Amino acid sequence: MGFGEITELDTEDCWRILSATELGRIAASAGDSIDIFPVNFAVDDHAIVFRTAPGTKLLELAINDRVxxxxxxxxxxxxxxxxxxxxxxxxxxxxxxxAAEELGLRPWIPTLKYRWVRIEPTEVTGRRFARGPEPERF
Structure with a gap:
């Protein structure tokens, strides 16, 4: 198989995958720090919606809304x-x-999460990779 097969996904394939997935990671930054947080989420009209509680995530999103x-x-x-x-x-x-409550999104851990966040996309990209054994090195 050589270098493997990588296929660029079109936007609709990306949204199909997002709609069928429950857990993702959000990368947010404040100053020189970049943090990555796992979140369970839902797709709503080509946007990502998740619930959270007060803390680092919300603070960083208030400082820099680009994610x-x-x-x-x-x-x-x-x-x-x-x-x-x-x-x-x-x-x-x-x-x-x-409307967000109607998405049926509930926390995975027993915490109260009353804050809703919506990510409005400016870019959506994806790739699919053929899996296989590592090629011979030498």
Whole structure:
């Protein structure tokens, strides 16, 4: 197989993968620090929505709303990765919070998470990789 097969995913394939995935990672930064947080999420009208509690994540998003969000996965034959870049904003209007509640998103751990965040994408990219053994080195 040589160098392996890498396929660029089109936007709709990326959204299909995102819609079928529950756990992703958000990368946020404040100053010189970059942090990565695992979050369970839902897709709502080509945006990423997650719940959180007050803390580092919300603080960093208040300082710098530009984020990257990533999901990945694999099966026996392939692996994939989807990256969403965009702007994160707290959901503030009650009607928007009510709509977010309808997504059925619940925390995975027993904590109260009353803050909603929505990532509005500016770029969505993805790749699919054929899995296989490492090629001969020498």
């Amino acid at each position: 990257a969000f990533e999901v990945d996965g694999h099966d026996e034959a392939t692996a994939w990765s989807v990256v969403v870049k965009g702007r994160a904003e707290r959901v503030e209007r009650q009607s928007d919070m009510d």
